[in-house]
Amino acid sequence: MSAPAPRLGRAFLALLRRDLLLTYRHRAEAVNPLFFFVLVVTLFPLGVGADAKLLHAMGPGVVWVAALLAAMLSLDGIFRSDFEDGTLEQLALSAHPLSVLVLAKVIAHWLVTGLPLLLMAPLLGILLSLSGAQTGVLMATLALGTPVLSLVGAIGVALTVGLRRGGVLLSLLVLPLYVPVLIFASNAVQAAGSGLPVSGQLFMLGALLVLALVLTPWPTAAALRISLG
Amino acid sequence: MMNFLHRLASPPHFYRISGRLLPWLGAAFALLLVAGLVGGLYLAPPDYQQGDSFRIMYIHVPSAWMSLFIYMVMAGAGLIVLVWRIKLAELVAVHSAPIGASFTFLALVTGSLWGKPMWGTWWVWDARLTSELILLFLYLGVIGLYNAIEDKRAAARAVAILALVGVVNIPIIHYSVVWWNTLHQGPTVTRFDKPAIATSMLIPLLIMALAFNLYYFIALLMRLRLALLEREAGARWVANLLAEEEA
Amino acid sequence: MSLSEFLHMGGYAPYVWPSYGIAALVLWWNLWVPARRLRQVRARLRRRLRREEASR
Numbered sequence: 001m002s003a004p005a006p007r008l009g010r011a012f013l014a015l016l017r018r019d020l021l022l023t024y025r026h027r028a029e030a031v032n033p034l035f036f037f038v039l040v041v042t043l044f045p046l047g048v049g050a051d052a053k054l055l056h057a058m059g060p061g062v063v064w065v066a067a068l069l070a071a072m073l074s075l076d077g078i079f080r081s082d083f084e085d086g087t088l089e090q091l092a093l094s095a096h097p098l099s100v101l102v103l104a105k106v107i108a109h110w111l112v113t114g115l116p117l118l119l120m121a122p123l124l125g126i127l128l129s130l131s132g133a134q135t136g137v138l139m140a141t142l143a144l145g146t147p148v149l150s151l152v153g154a155i156g157v158a159l160t161v162g163l164r165r166g167g168v169l170l171s172l173l174v175l176p177l178y179v180p181v182l183i184f185a186s187n188a189v190q191a192a193g194s195g196l197p198v199s200g201q202l203f204m205l206g207a208l209l210v211l212a213l214v215l216t217p218w219p220t221a222a223a224l225r226i227s228l229g
Numbered sequence: 230m231m232n233f234l235h236r237l238a239s240p241p242h243f244y245r246i247s248g249r250l251l252p253w254l255g256a257a258f259a260l261l262l263v264a265g266l267v268g269g270l271y272l273a274p275p276d277y278q279q280g281d282s283f284r285i286m287y288i289h290v291p292s293a294w295m296s297l298f299i300y301m302v303m304a305g306a307g308l309i310v311l312v313w314r315i316k317l318a319e320l321v322a323v324h325s326a327p328i329g330a331s332f333t334f335l336a337l338v339t340g341s342l343w344g345k346p347m348w349g350t351w352w353v354w355d356a357r358l359t360s361e362l363i364l365l366f367l368y369l370g371v372i373g374l375y376n377a378i379e380d381k382r383a384a385a386r387a388v389a390i391l392a393l394v395g396v397v398n399i400p401i402i403h404y405s406v407v408w409w410n411t412l413h414q415g416p417t418v419t420r421f422d423k424p425a426i427a428t429s430m431l432i433p434l435l436i437m438a439l440a441f442n443l444y445y446f447i448a449l450l451m452r453l454r455l456a457l458l459e460r461e462a463g464a465r466w467v468a469n470l471l472a473e474e475e476a
Numbered sequence: 477m478s479l480s481e482f483l484h485m486g487g488y489a490p491y492v493w494p495s496y497g498i499a500a501l502v503l504w505w506n507l508w509v510p511a512r513r514l515r516q517v518r519a520r521l522r523r524r525l526r527r528e529e530a531s532r
Binding site (some may be wrong): 270271275280281282284285288289292327328331334335338339342343345346444447448451452454455458459462467468471472 | 485
Binding site for chain 1 (some may be wrong): 311366367373374378380383386387390391393398401405409
């Protein structure tokens with residue numbers, strides 16, 4: 001055997017750094033989901049009319065549906081290239097639990113796809129005539145909700161990464177599981193618009209996040225092992 | 230008991246025993262179905278509020294129950310697949326999905342047909358109908374995943390994982406939809422809530438539920454037999470079986 | 477209760493009978509498809525068995 005494997009924490013951080021670095025080298029690709037997010041939100045006023053009251057009522061739902069779609073489009077990138085060049089197989093063979101390594105990859109993925117959505121929120125708030133308080137709540141829901149999208153989506157990607165045309169199937173697997181996040185998040189933004197308290201919804205999103213953080217790495221790792229054959 | 234289960238799980242035994250069982254199950258199903266239909270369509274009195282339209286309940290409610298029950302069976306079989314890798318459990322998980330999807334579809338269509346005279350429209354975003362619709366998407370995902378993966382044993386294990394993820398999510402989805410519904414929906418929600426159901430109405434419902442359960446068992450057995458025969462087409466027991474029948 | 481009254485379902489016939497009809501169709505379809513395939517597979521296997529016996 002070669003030198004002893006590095007400690008789990010160091011392996012975790014090394015993988016996180018590697019994934020961030022890789023995304024930085026391909027940054028032109030990484031911003032595409034972000035443009036998609038803004039584009040979808042722009043299309044809605046064009047489709048339903050630019051009435052400020054209507055936009056105010058629909059805004060929270062529109063932003064969140066667009067966020068779901070943007071998150072879904074970027075999901076495939078979590079494992080695709082590592083699956084194709086064999087890196088994933090190496091990870092599966094390493095001494096460390098695959099579920100923890102998978103978590104590092106998902107967090108890296110969220111940092112480059114979920115976090116930018118969050119930073120884009122004030123701009124979208126202006127476009128959809130959301131109030132300042134609403135934009136704040138929108139950012140809070142995105143901060144709590146988009147990691148759940150990445151974590152849950154990773155299971156779907158892990159199941160379909162071995163397929164040549166898994167894109168549409170992935171959306172069928174993942175979108176129904178996004179329903180609770182969509183409901184609580186867009187409702188919080190709506191409630192903030194009418195001056196209602198939103199702590200309940202935010203607590204629910206927080207609970208979903210904790211649940212997803214704890215539970216999803218296992219099925220993701222198990223699904224990856226199946227896809228690797 | 231374990232010995233018996235092991236023997237049952239071997240393909241030739243399973244094929245033989247299920248073949249002998251099926252006619253009896255079919256007869257019991259037919260009997261229950263007739264009893265349930267007579268009780269539900271003829272003997273039960275019309276509802277004082279909904280008139281005869283409530284008779285759709287005898288299809289709608291058992292279908293909705295079955296749609297959830299079959300998902301639970303799928304997840305249970307999925308757990309067995311992942312822990313013990315029993316082939317028969319793989320087949321149960323995989324071949325339950327289309328039957329479960331059928332019941333989900335039925336629950337949706339009959340819910341819509343019931344909703345039209347009650348609500349005045351074919352569809353309302355009622356909590357139960359919405360959850361049922363999402364359940365249908367979950368089933369379609371399972372079926373799509375199984376069909377997409379070429380290696381069928383790997384596909385069955387993938388389905389097992391997806392079913393387990395789904396079963397953890399179903400309560401979360403259901404309660405979030407119920408919560409969403411109480412915010413967005415007016416008093417229409419209470420229309421379906423019957424405070425107390427008369428015994429003459431309840432008994433046919435239970436009989437129909439039992440009949441649908443038996444039906445699931447029959448449909449599953451038929452699919453399992455087919456899958457076994459297709460998978461083991463070259464095996465000796467198949468040749469023996471066919472030669473025996475020929476003689 | 478006469479037959480026509482029964483079929484009329486207190487005015488709800490256009491909703492009650494299609495419900496039962498669709499249910500019957502779906503349940504029947506779910507049994508018929510595997511039954512038909514099972515017949516086909518058995519016929520195919522039987523033909524193959526006979527061929528093998530003839531060539532022996």
